[in-house]
Amino acid sequence: MTRKIKPYQGPAGGWGALSATTRFVFGSQQPAANIRNLLRANQVKGFDCPGCAWGDEQGKHFSFCENGAKAISWEATTKQVTPAFFRAHSVGKLQRQSDYFLEYQGRLEQPMYLNRERGHYEPISWENAFALIARHLNGLDHPDQLELYTSGRASNEAAYLYQLFGRSFGTNNFPDCSNLCHEASGVALTQAIGVGKGTVTLSDFERADAILVFGQNPGTNHPRMLHSLRNAAHNGTAIVSFNNLKERGLERFADPQSPLEMLTPKDSRISSHYFCPRLGGDMAAVRGMAKLVLEWDAEALKRGKPGLLDRDFIAQHTHGLEDYMATVAATSWQQIEVQSGLSRAELRQAAEVYASAERVICTWAMGITQHKHSVATIREITNLQLLRGQLGRPGAGLCPVRGHSNVQGNRTVGINEQPDAAFLDRLQQHFKQPMPRRPGHNAVAAIQAMLDGEAKVFIALGGNIAAAAPDTPATARALANCDLTVQISTKLNRSHVMAGKEALILPCLGRTEEDVQASGPQFITVEDSFSMVHASQGVAKPKSPHQRSETAIIAGMAQAVLGNKSVDWQALANNYDLIRDHIAATLPGFEQFNERLQQPGGFYLGNSAARYQWQTGNGKANFGSDPLPASLIPEAVTAKAQGMLSTLQTLRSHDQYNTTIYGMDDRYRGVYGQRMVIFMHPDEIKRRGLQEGDWVELIGVWLDDVERKVGGFKVVAYDIPPGDVAAYYPETNPLVPLHSVGDGSHTPTSKSIPILIRKQDAPRII
Template identity: 85%
Template sequence: MSKKIKPYQGPAGGWGALSSTTRFVFGSKQPAANIRNLLRANKVKGFDCPGCAWGDEPGKHFSFCENGAKAISWEATTKRVTPAFFAQHSLSHLMRQSDYFLEYQGRLEQPMVLNRETDHYEPISWQDAFALIARHLQALEHPDQLELYTSGRASNEAAYLYQLFGRSFGTNNFPDCSNLCHEASGVALTQAIGVGKGTVTLKDFDEADAIFVFGQNPGTNHPRMLHSLRNAARNGAAIVSFNNLKERGLERFADPQSPIEMLTPADSRISSHYFCPRLGGDMAAVRGMVKQLLAWDSAALAEGKAGIFDRDFIAEHTAGLDAYLAQVAATSWAQITEQSGLSQAQITQAARVYADAKRVIITWAMGITQHKHSVATIQEITNLQLLCGQLGKPGAGLCPVRGHSNVQGNRTVGINEQPSSAFLDSLEQHFKQPMPRRAGHNAVAAIQAMLDGQSKVFIALGGNIAAAAPDTLATGRALTNCALTVQISTKLNRSHLMAGKEALILPCLGRTEADLQANGPQFITVEDSFSMVHASQGVGKPNSPQQRSETAIVAGIAQAILGTKPLDWLAMAQDYNMIRDHMAATLPGFEQFNERLTAPGGFYLGNSAARYQWQTVNGKANFAATALPTHLIPEAITAKAQGLLSTLQTLRSHDQYNTTIYGMDDRYRGVYGQRMVLFMNPDEIKRRGLKEGDWVELSSVWLDDVERKVEGFKIVAYDIPPGNVAAYYPETNPLVPLHSVGDGSDTPTSKAIPILIRKQTAPRLI
């Protein structure tokens, strides 16, 4: 594998994406099956891509992107992790292997149980596995000693049964991958507009005059979004990007499905304006835009002209304007420019684009949500949209872009550690049994509870919490401290090795595979980022008869613990229509669920805020009058640091989706054959007396005495603001303190880690 740094000159997409997709698909053991799968991805009577949650564009011949093709081919491999593999490789040996090695071994074949005496996983029957889980749960002193983790890849049906099982057992402990990424979006939007989801549909992107993109890299993380941005730009919309790094996908894009763009030098410019604020400076940038808009609005009114703000909308639908505008007036330009890292002229330029647009969408991702003040930042974005009435009309609204394909759907159907009283009332009325009312644990609280010995059993419905969660060593200790850990998975991953005193691996079907139950072929449903719910039905043959669907596994666990209360769990696993009937009876918006799924593309759940129905305490959309952070890095941390602090953000490479690493290249950033790199500003490198290619160790600074350090990172010069650096996760997750979380969200601050950088005298190549 050649290791090199070679800046990428082409556009996002184009021949680079096509050749990468071709290599991945045809380099697999079953190219014909992979091609068949790709042709059914995101299609009616096909399956939903196991990658991102971007909406499906109707009428396209091919509805997958480069990274979707990787995810599909990665899942459909013929390689299998057999009992013979586990007999050959001890747990201690596997612990020393890379995450890439673990997942590259292939699909898990049958249930396995850890034998602590031999240090090996060994086969176990499904019946005995369920009995082992039942024995541990029945031995718990209290239901809240159980943690039920969920990944965003789980279907609506599996997630609904999962939450019903947990609540029937007596707990609201539902730590979820959403707690680690977009929790701030749900919290901020719920407080501001009464619903924790985006207000736009995919069609709105075709009708927008301007789209403001904050803190995201669609070229890698959700490439199908580039089609929507490209089309919007061609329709005349201004695309204004605020992102800490210069990312090729936000600059230029060539559609691999466009003959003209593939056969000529033509490509599409995405961003008309591109600003690189400091990490955590987005709130200040938006506050600056509002401050400039306020000045223009006041000047227009003084001249007897119409103002910029939508006063009719504000008067009818909002509360808290005066307090918010007073906060804006009290915020100085000096604080705004210092904190944002942008000049007043740059911010004014962005404000001018906003003021000239009649219809504006603002969209964001984890570059916004993984900071201490993320909730306040999203509320500031919402404030801007409320001022100009940019909600509930075609081409305008708020659009958080979720990661995993059904992370939003999981939350909709009940995966929530703080469920609403209305939802619990609905469950109680339908199932005729009481539901627990105590708030449960989110992901960070669950890890702490396991560390403290308060929680004894951890069950994961998908995901890889050991690699996804912050403070890797602490997370590992938390898992190994459990009496039992259960991982429902498609492939081997790090979480299987961070095992409890007893541990199970339960192999499940993938999204691409046919799900055959007693009542015949089954389909599942998912919800995308635009509140569209649609069916997904796998087409491939499972590569092991021992693999079970996630729905069947959840039902088997529930039946072993609860019998047939409050329903016949095994009957649910045989016919998913029965599950959907229960969902229709208990979830608002899911009425006549099975019948509505017959429509091509599924159905729209709707959004109350887009209809100006504000489900807030006061029945209004609320401005949030929040001061800018006094310091982006707390003074106590700055004082504790003995050296020049930098702020680190963790991010994905292009050959990666969430914690799954498909390869060692990051094409658009020019990194090949390696992952242990640190992106730094060229002037910053010189100022520190370093040079590109130097090897460094990184240590985070936090308000405890725990040493958090990673080594063996090579410096790569990159277009990033001075004082900010970036590196890949999960390699840098050990640097994120467990309790460095967002205010009001408890989301780990993975985009704002104060670190010290020290040159290594001798490189340690890891």
């Protein structure tokens, strides 16, 4: 494996993406099967890609991207983790291996139980595994000693059954991956417009005059979005990007499915304007745009011309404009420019694009949602749209881009630690049993409860919390402190080796595989970022007769723990139509669920805010009036630091999806064969007395007395604001304090970590 830094000069996509996809697919052990799988990805009568939540374009024969192809091929490997592997590898030995090594071993083949005396996992029957879970759960002092974690990969059917199991047991403890990533969007949008989802559909991207992109890197994290942005740019849409790093996918894109762009030097320019604000400076940038729009509106009215604001929309549908205008007026340009890191002239350019467009979409992702003031930032983006009524019209609205393919659907069907009373009332009436009303634990609270010994059993429906969660050593101690940890997984990962006093690994089917139950072949459903619900049916043969569907595993646990309380669990596992009938009876928008799935492409759940139905306390869309943060790094942290602070953001490489690492390259950032790098502006490198290629350690600075430090990072020059740095997770997750969380969202602040950087000797093994 060659380790090098070589700046990437080409566009995103293009031959680079096609070549990487081809190498990954044909370099596997079953290229023909992988190709068949890819042709069924995101197709009617096919399966939904297990990658991102971007919507499907109907009628396309090739509806997958480079990273989707990697995810599908990664899941379809013929390599299996058998009992022989666990006999040869103790848990202690596996703890010393990399995350890449663990997942690269292949698919989990059968249920395994951790024998603590021997330090090895050993085979266990499904019946004995369920009996062990039942013994632990039925021996708890109270239901809230159970934590039920969920990954966004789980289907609507599995997630609904999971929440019904937990609530029938008596708890609302449903920490999930959204708590770690996207929670701020749901909180902010619910406060502002009454629904925590985006208001646009995929077709709106074809109608927009301007698209404002905040804090996201679609070229790596959701590449199919680049097709929508490319088509919009070709239609004359102005695309304004705000992102801390220069990312190739937001600059130039060559569509691998376009002969013209593949056979000629031609590619597509994506962003008409590209701004790099400071980490956490997006709120100030949007505040500056709003300040300009309000100034221009006042000037136009003074001259007797039409104003820029949509006053009819504001008067009829909104509340709080006067307070917001007062807050904007009280915000100085000096504070805006210093905090955003952008000049007034740059913000004027962005505001001019916004003000001149009839239809505007604002879209954002985790670069916005993982800060202390993320909720306030999303409220500010919403404020900007409310000023000109940019909601509920074709080509205009708000678009949070989620991560995993069904993270939004999981929340819709009940994976929520703070469910609303109306949902619990419907469950209680339908299933004729009381539902717990106590608020449950989010992900951070669940980790703390496990650390404190208040939570005794941790069950994970997918995911890899040991690698995904902040403060990695604390998370590992939390899992080890549990009496029982249960991981429902497709492949080996870090959470399996950071296990409780007793531990189970339960192997499940993947999204690409056939799911045949007693009533015949089954399909599941997912909801994308645009509130489209559609069917997904695997096409590949399962790799092992011991693997079970997630739905069947949940039903087996519930039957062992609860008997036939609430429902006949086994009947639901036998026929997923029955689960969908329960969903239809208890969730508005899912009426005639099974019948509506017959429509090609599924059906649209709708969005109340897009219809101007504001499900807020006052029945209006609400302007927020949050002041800008006093500082982007808490003053107490700055005072505690003994040295020059930087702000670190964690991010993915191009050969990575969430915590799954497919390889050691990050092509678009010019990094090959390695992951232990830190991106810094050239001026920042000089200011610190460093040189590109130097080795450094990163020391977290926080208000507690915990030492947080990781080392062995190579300095790489990159186009990023001075004072800000970036590095990959999960390697840098140990630097994120468990209780450094967003106001109102409790999401870890993984995009704004105060650190010190110190030069060190080169690692002995390079």
